[in-house]
Amino acid sequence: MDQEKTTFTCPFKTYAYRRMPFGLCNAPATFQRCMLAIFHDMIEESVEVFMDDFFFFGNSFDNCLDNLDKMLQRCKDANLFLNWEKCYFMVKEGIVLEHKVSAAGLEIDKAKIDLLEKDTPFEFNDECHKAFNSLKERLTCTPVIMSPSWNLPFELMCDVVNLQLEQS
Secondary structure, three states: OOHHHOOEEOOOOEEEEOOOOOOOOOHHHHHHHHHHHHOOOOEOOOEEEEOOEEEEOOOOHHHHHHHHHHHHHHHHHOOOOOOHHHOOOOOOEEEEOOEEEEOOEEEOOHHHHHHHOOOOOOOOOHHHHHHHHHHHHHHHOOOOOOOOOOOOOOOOOOOOOOOOEEEO
C-alpha cells in the first residue's frame, strides 16, 4: 500500500496508515495478490484464494493438520493477523460463494445451472431487471468523499479498533 496516498492531516499532526484501511477500491485485489505471493507454492494443492477469503483443505485429517500448520506458520512469517472469530477449522462442509461444499461434492442451485446449459431460454423477468438496475447503479455511482464545511457543526465518527497510524 502506498502510505503517501492515504496520508491525512489534522490541525497539529500528519498521519499515515501502516495497514490498509477499509473502503479502498483496490483492497480485495491487493489482498488477493498478497495471499497468492505468500501461498504461491500451495495454490490448488492445499489452498485456494478468492478475493478476501482463503481456504485450506486436505484429503485426510492428518493432511489437514499438516496444511493448517503450514498455513499458520506462513501467516506468522508474513506478520499476518487472523480474526479468530471469522476462522473455521476442520469443518466437514461449508458455504463457499453461495454453494454448499462438502466431502460429498458441490451442491449447486439447479436453477442457476439451467441457465448455463445450451439452448436453455432465459427470461429476463422483473426480478432480473430490478437486480440489473441495482447493480448498474452501484457500479456507476461512487461514494463522495469531501472536506467538511468548517463553519458548520459536524461529528466525526471513527472505529479505531486495531487501527495503527504512523505519525509523521
